[in-house]
Amino acid sequence: MIIAQQSTVTLHFTIKMKDGSVADSTYNMGKPAKLTIGDGSLSQNFEQCLFGLQTGDQKAIELPAADAFGMPNPDNIHYMDRAKFVGDAEVEVGTIMAFSGRDGMEIPGIITEIAGDSVTVDFNHPLAGQDVTFEVEILSVE
The missing domain is CATH 2.40.10.330 (Thrombin, subunit H)
Structure with missing residues (x-):
């Protein structure tokens, strides 16, 4: 299956800053993330970048601040x-x-x-206003 609207996706991700430092990673936690496309947990632009990927795919997705964690409010x-x-x-x-x-x-x-x-x-997200790169590894798509 490929990732589409309403897909349930299990993935590992690493969030990297512009300088290459790692801000967060599911690998460090030892447990992948699981989410449903369209449930509002990811920005719409980030979800669009996942469409078409399938189990086993790896991709680096560069996101400007507005599409990642938003701008500071x-x-x-x-x-x-x-x-x-x-x-x-x-x-x-x-x-x-x-x-x-x-x-x-x-x-x-x-x-x-x-x-x-x-x-x-x-109370803004700590990464608000930051351009980031998400490196994703798709483990399963349901």
Whole structure:
């Protein structure tokens, strides 16, 4: 079978930055990813690049930021009172912390600045605004 709309695909992927460094890889986790084409988990442009591939195929897909993880959204940057950070959690620039979203789901945020009692937290995807290359290996197509 070849990948088409509604296909269930099991694949390994590696996300590489422009400098060749690896940002993420299912190989490192030891477990492939499984997804359904058209379920919204991938950008439409990325899905289009997978169409026509089949089991055993390998492909490098270069994606501009807008087609990968999107561009940073200024509405996803929040300023919080430092007093809200209690307990053992170290409040340092660069720390990624889990925050509770409105729906109760955990959302990762990156602390980008600390100024007095104000902590700036960026809830954009860490790879937002980055051009990336996805290297995929298709394991199965259903």
